[in-house]
Amino acid sequence: MGGTEESRSGSRGPSRRAFGGRVLALGGALMIGTVPGASAAPEPGPGAAGPAAHAPGGARRTTLRHGSAARAGLLPEHLDRLVADAxxxxxxxxxxxxxxxxxxxxxxxxxxxxxxxxxxxMAVRYAAYDEKTDSGVELPAxxxxxxxxxxxxxxxxxxxxxxxxxxxQQIERGALELSERVTAYLPEFGGGGKGDITVRQLLTHTSGFRAWIPLYEEPTREGRLRRLWNEVPAHPPGTAYLYSDLNLITLQLILEGITGRPLDELLRTEITAPLGMRRTRFNPPPSWRPSIAATEDARAPWSGLDRGMVWGEVHDENAYGMGGVAGHAGVFSTxxxxxVLARTLLNGGAYGDARILSPASxxxxxTDFNTAFPGDEHGLGFELYQHWYMGALATPRTAGHTGFTGTSVVLDPTTDAFLVVLGNSVHPVRSxxxxxxPRVAAADHLARAVPVRPAHGRTAWFSGMANDTTATLTLPAVxxxxxxxxxxxxxxxxxxDAAHLESSPDGxxxxHPLPFTTAGDTPGPHPTGTVTGWSGRxxxxxxxxxxxxxxxGTRLRWRCTTDxxxxxRGVYVDALRVLDPTGRPVFDEARPAxxxxxxxxxWVRAED
Known part of the structure; x- marks a missing residue:
């Protein structure tokens, strides 16, 4: 391991031997609307999970079926708005x-x-892109x-x-160590000053690799490997976050080396077959083409390869040059x-009778491994807490990823909700x-569809979820x-965005800011009279x-501001009371007057 990571973490970091000490924190949170029909089967302890492993003890984990918003514990009007916005x-x-x-x-x-x-x-709308008019050449209807x-x-x-x-999975089985140097598995990788890069840094995009290099320019596997072996990192490992396709291409080479199997076979035997994901694979066969969304009219100068309208083959140039099977791109799915994959992970690694990961994995x-890089929170492979596409679903534990073609998946363990938005946004051209x-709008609507139950009674004051607004909730003078x-x-x-408690001595x-204290999951003083961020919902x-x-007299108000x-998800206030020094209420919103x-x-009164 490189000295930089040692000095930041103070240890070798988590390995498979440390899994047993972790606590799984998945599922709904207090005062969030409950999930009807959610599985309550006990989770087994961590351990190696082989292909198509069964949940121990006969426990069957939650599987998916279509149903109503009410059955899902969601507010239907906000799902309707999700569709309208999309x-x-x-x-x-x-x-x-x-x-x-x-x-x-x-x-x-x-x-x-x-x-x-x-x-x-439309899945397929255009035959080509006309760069002279910056317009799509539409197919006949x-x-x-x-x-x-x-x-x-x-x-x-x-x-x-x-x-x-x-x-x-390979970490669980002891074949791969999270904190081990990549050169332990790929000795040739150490060229160009990469000898200290670790497996963990590949998974968290802290290896120092630049975003990508045109490997497709090399006609042979040997040539592509030579360029990767000779690549010089843009930053010393562990010193910066820089999202890079090269991290996952390298991880592919490690996996294929330690298992002796190609990545597409690993995908099939270790994930898609056990979970019944029959429409997920690399290199879909020609028979699938009518059911595949087209991507781009790939031509220079906007594309590195002249391929015409890409339909039924991988869009990414490097993945295409690697035969359609690559660690960073190339999977097709529905x-x-x-x-199903999202539900599996929210279940702690199991779906129905099949288990592909332990709960600790x-x-x-x-879990955020990038605490040294605020704003670039990242688990192992998953991005965390990214409002730029997770919208109001984002929490420190919300996980997801996006794809250049217009795809995204978001999992929110706090509310047990999941969102998939698959668009063909490079059709007919990436520009x-x-x-x-669209991803943010969909996530905002799904977040709003998860009800927040009032602390007392039937309604609570809600600030709303609009951008660039100021909302005030003002009490009469005492x-x-x-x-x-x-x-x-x-x-x-x-x-x-924040909620501010303020007082006014002049009507x-x-x-002026009014300091306050909170009791609950995040207790403590708030000397500036302000709260912001995530409070555990x-x-x-x-x-x-x-x-x-x-x-x-003195007036009080809650003022909420958004950029x-x-x-x-917004701010809720309930059970507003002002008490005199003897504890007698001089104002109580429960009294109609x-x-x-x-x-x-x-602000509005929300029943949720």
Whole structure:
């Protein structure tokens, strides 16, 4: 291991021998709506999981079926809005010339229920791209192919998750060590100053590799390997986060070396066959082509290879040059199969009677190893806490990945929810797509569909989830020294969006921060009167001592602010009370007359 990582972690880091000491923290959280029908079977202890292993003791883990939003414990109106928003991206957004995708398949669920599985738009719409007019050459209407729920997609970098799972399986079995140098498995890898790169750094994108190199320019496997062996890292290992395809290509070589089997065979025998993922594979056969979403009219200068409209073959140039089987790209799959994979991981590594990972291995995949690089949280293979595509589903334990072709999968262990958005956003050309707005919108709607139960009674005040807003919830003036008591629930984009408690001595002309304390999962003082980020998605009890009242009394308000980019699940306030020094309530929102005096701007009463 390199000295940099040793100095940061102070140890060799987790290995398979440390798995038994980890605690799996999956499933619903306190005060989040419960998941009807969720499995309560006890988990076995960690241990080596062979191919198609059965859950010990006859325990059968949750499997998926289609069902209603109510069965999934979701609010149906927000799933309807998810679809409506997704359909809006089939058209150019205001100020743009092109849509984000030609079509997509949307899948959302919770627990064992898939409550939304909806195709929109076209799987194959264009014959070519006309660079002179920056427009797509549309196929005749009778040759265009609409999306279906079973449309197969080129997953692009979502393929990295499969390679990562295969690696963690080998760690379980003792064939691979997380903290071992790559050169222990690939001696030739050490050229160019790469001798200290570890397996862990490959999985967390901290090896120092640059994003990619054009391996496809080499016509032979030997030539491609030579370029990889000679590659010089952009950063010393362990000193920076830099997302790189080369990490997973290297991991593929390790896996094939220690198992003696090619990656496509490992995928089939270790993951897809045990889980029944029959529409997931590298190099789909020609018979699948009518059910596959087309990608790009690949030609220079925007593509490294002149291939014309890519349809039924891998889009990524390096994966194509490697025969369609690569650690970083090349897997084709459907929304349903990806939901099965998501459910397996949320189950702790098992689906039905099959187990592909131990619970402790899943825990490691969802554990942030990149604490030295805030904003680039990463488990083993999985990205964590990324609002830029996870939207309001993002928590420190929310895991997922995106793919360049327009694909994404998000798993939220806190609410036991999962979201798959598969779009053909490079059809007919990669330059038409920008950002991740459809992914964020879908995630925001699914997050809103998970109800937050009021702390008391039937409703609670909700700040909403709009961007670039300020919402205020203002109490009437109280005439003397008193104490505020209320329940608070918050989940915001950390740092940029926040809830502020403020007081005014002059009837609301000026406002000042009011320090408060919370009791709950994140107890402690908040001396600036502000909370931001993730609070465990649970209710917290707030108390705050009011300053001396002015001539017009003291007014209190909660003020929530959001920026223009992303939002969390929002802020809820309930059971607002102001008590005098003797403990007598001088204001209690449960009393109709007091509740009617609250001034809400941007806040609404939510039943959820």
């Amino acid at each position: 359909e809006s991206f089939l058209l150019p957004p205001p100020g743009a010339r092109h849509p984000w995708y030609a079509g997509a398949v949307l899948l959302a669920g919770r627990g064992g229920t898939v409550a939304l599985h909806r195709p929109i738009g 009778d040759r265009q192919i609409p999306m279906t729920g079973d449309t197969v997609f080129d997953l692009a970098s979502v393929s990295k998750l499969f390679t990562s799972i295969l690696a963690v 929304a349903w199969d990806l939901a 899943v825990e490691l995949m969802f 038409w797509r920008s950002g991740s707005a 005439p003397h020294t008193a104490r505020l008591s209320c329940a608070l629930w918050w989940d915001t984009e950390p740092g940029t 609301g002309t000026t406002w 649970t209710w917290h009890t707030v108390t705050a001592d009011l300053p001396e009242a002015g001539p017009s 223009r980019r992303y939002v969390g 007091d509740g009617a005096r609250i001034e809400a701007s941007g």
